[in-house]
Amino acid sequence: xxxxxxxxxxxxxxxxxxxxxxxxxxxxxxxxxxxxxxxxxxxxxxxxxxxxxxxxxxxxxxxxxxxxxxxxxxxxxxxxxxxxxxxxxxxxxxxxxxxxxxxxxxxxxxxxxxxxxxxxxxxxxxxxxxxxxxxxxxxxxxxxxxxxxxxxxxxxxxxxxxxxxxxxxxxxxxxxxxxxxxxxxxxxxxxxxxxxxxxxxxxxxxxxxxxxxxxxxxxxxxxxxxxxxxxxxxxxxxxxxxxxxxxxxxxxxxxxxxxxxxxxxxxxxxxxxxxxxxxxxxxxxxxxxxxxxxxxxxxxxxxxxxxxxxxxxxxxxxxxxxxxxxxxxxxxxxxxxxxxxxxxxxxxxxxxxxxxxxxxxxxxxxxxxxxxxxxxxxxxxxxxxxxxxxxxxxxxxxxxxxxxxxxxxxxxxxxxxxxxxxxxxxxxxxxxxxxxxxxxxxxxxxxxxxxxxxxxxxxxxxxxxxxxxxxxxxxxxxxxxxxxxxxxxxxxxxxxxxxxxxxxxxxxxxxxxxxxxxxxxxxxxxxxxxxxxxxxxxxxxxx
Ligand code: C2O
Numbered sequence: 211x212x213x214x215x216x217x218x219x220x221x222x223x224x225x226x227x228x229x230x231x232x233x234x235x236x237x238x239x240x241x242x243x244x245x246x247x248x249x250x251x252x253x254x255x256x257x258x259x260x261x262x263x264x265x266x267x268x269x270x271x272x273x274x275x276x277x278x279x280x281x282x283x284x285x286x287x288x289x290x291x292x293x294x295x296x297x298x299x300x301x302x303x304x305x306x307x308x309x310x311x312x313x314x315x316x317x318x319x320x321x322x323x324x325x326x327x328x329x330x331x332x333x334x335x336x337x338x339x340x341x342x343x344x345x346x347x348x349x350x351x352x353x354x355x356x357x358x359x360x361x362x363x364x365x366x367x368x369x370x371x372x373x374x375x376x377x378x379x380x381x382x383x384x385x386x387x388x389x390x391x392x393x394x395x396x397x398x399x400x401x402x403x404x405x406x407x408x409x410x411x412x413x414x415x416x417x418x419x420x421x422x423x424x425x426x427x428x429x430x431x432x433x434x435x436x437x438x439x440x441x442x443x444x445x446x447x448x449x450x451x452x453x454x455x456x457x458x459x460x461x462x463x464x465x466x467x468x469x470x471x472x473x474x475x476x477x478x479x480x481x482x483x484x485x486x487x488x489x490x491x492x493x494x495x496x497x498x499x500x501x502x503x504x505x506x507x508x509x510x511x512x513x514x515x516x517x518x519x520x521x522x523x524x525x526x527x528x529x530x531x532x533x534x535x536x537x538x539x540x541x542x543x544x545x546x547x548x549x550x551x552x553x554x555x556x557x558x559x560x561x562x563x564x565x566x567x568x569x570x571x572x573x574x575x576x577x578x579x580x581x582x583x584x585x586x587x588x589x590x591x592x593x594x595x596x597x598x599x600x601x602x603x604x605x606x607x608x609x610x611x612x613x614x615x616x617x618x619x620x621x622x623x624x625x626x627x628x629x630x631x632x633x634x635x636x637x638x639x640x641x642x643x644x645x646x647x648x649x650x651x652x653x654x655x656x657x658x659x660x661x662x663x664x665x666x667x668x669x670x671x672x673x674x675x676x677x678x679x680x681x682x683x684x685x686x687x688x689x690x691x692x693x694x695x696x697x698x699x700x701x702x703x704x705x706x707x708x709x710x711x712x713x714x715x716x717x718x719x720x721x722x723x724x725x726x727x728x729x730x731x732x733x734x735x736x737x738x739x740x741x742x743x744x745x746x747x748x749x750x751x752x753x
Contacts, residue, residue: 245547249550250332251263257331260321272559274560286577288376299376315363324508342468343549345469347461351566360515378513383437390579393413394516398414409487409488409501409511410487411427422685425485438677441596444587445684446474446477451475453535453644457474458473458538460704471701522569538749548562599680620739627670629726632741641745642706644705644706644745645724650700652701657734662685663724707722
């Protein structure tokens with residue numbers, strides 16, 4: 211049994227004895243409705259001891275309003291910052307680390323606040339499960355607001371309202387110096403307050419960020435990583451996510467048991483960057499993949515905020531990509547959900563999701579930086595000209611379809627890849643054709659899971675395939691949860707296949723042939739209940 215599983219069991223036992231203390235809190239919601247503001251710091255029951263200190267100022271909570279007195283701030287690319295900026299941000303994190311544990315703004319308590327929201331520790335009366343902002347449509351807004359207040363807190367400590375957090379441009383695989391997609395030097399300097407010792411040795415310069423990782427080191431060459439990262443960004447943001455639902459993730463409502471399914475960006479590469487930086491060999495009392503690879507400790511590593519700066523920036527880029535319907539969910543259950551944060555004065559502030567959607571109103575923007583993946587790393591117009599890894603003639607395609615078994619409940623995936631076919635519905639003009647695998651059961655959700663899906667590549671395996679193959683349709687990347695081990699909901703994975711079939715020249719088929727290859731460590735026995743293809747009409751129709 212791995213030490214992670216051991217920790218997990220201990221936590222599971224601890225949970226059974228702990229009963230959520232919801233008596234001290236008042237907010238509640240309507241089943242199926244928006245998530246109301248949690249009654250921080252009281253509505254907390256954390257097996258990981260993430261609860262926040264009781265009120266620092268004791269002032270009542272107030273409703274957030276857009277800042278009118280702040281200058282427009284430009285968040286810089288971390289690999290390009292000036293010496294003055296470096297001195298400033300170092301001072302900021304030094305001050306943040308020096309705040310006492312009783313101050314909800316301290317770096318430790320920023321870590322705790324993230325742990326509460328992301329690792330199942332906030333309870334409401336009438337809701338059996340704890341709130342979880344991951345694996346669904348709350349992911350993007352919550353993390354944007356978390357960064358907003360983190361930035362404001364540092365600005366306050368520095369007494370400088372122009373302060374803006376940097377972003378780590380791991381999406382930019384241009385072969386230039388300073389290198390955008392390695393860990394920015396400012397986070398790698400071991401004498402700096404921006405450093406965290408609990409990291410993967412191979413995540414430091416000169417290694418490039420491996421966006422397709424299950425953690426630890428890699429033998430991939432720099433050239434391969436650049437190609438892989440470019441192609442996977444293209445799939446995750448351009449062809450794979452041309453709709454609201456695909457990009458934001460599935461709806462998550464009051465009463466739900468954990469986020470049902472993440473959007474493409476959250477899933478991968480957001481999740482893989484966490485795994486890449488986390489230390490697979492973290493010694494006790496840490497657990498493997500601390501700090502960055504676990505929701506509990508991740509926000510203690512200052513690079514968390516630069517990573518999420520780029521996640522947030524990718525959200526703003528996605529909105530501007532042509533093709534599909536690239537806007538936020540219009541459902542009031544999404545727009546009216548609320549979160550509570552601590553502002554720069556340590557007062558509690560309540561923010562609606564609808565207030566998170568416009569960075570202009572929040573008074574920040576991003577320094578521009580090349581986006582080579584927007585055209586799949588090739589000249590615009592040539593995106594679909596990349597040679598297939600498994601070329602097939604038209605008759606080869608048709609005989610592959612007729613020789614492939616249909617998806618049958620319940621398909622089991624272990625170490626051996628599985629291949630099945632799924633029928634396409636009648637072609638429609640409106641919406642985007644999406645492949646959905648649902649009822650996904652992960653036996654041990656204390657362990658990561660990583661598998662890739664390919665279209666028309668029946669021999670795909672761990673050595674002959676990868677994100678560089680145009681047939682790669684998408685990846686399921688699951689980061690372990692720790693906080694609420696008794697809840698392990700069945701999961702849903704979706705990916706746009708309409709644009710992908712065009713890209714691989716197979717839009718004429720009536721059924722698709724899907725191959726799934728698992729590369730988790732250790733391999734888990736995963737079951738899938740259902741596979742279907744449907745047209746995603748979000749945000750017109752909430753799905
Ligand atoms: Cu709540 Cu990247 O994490």
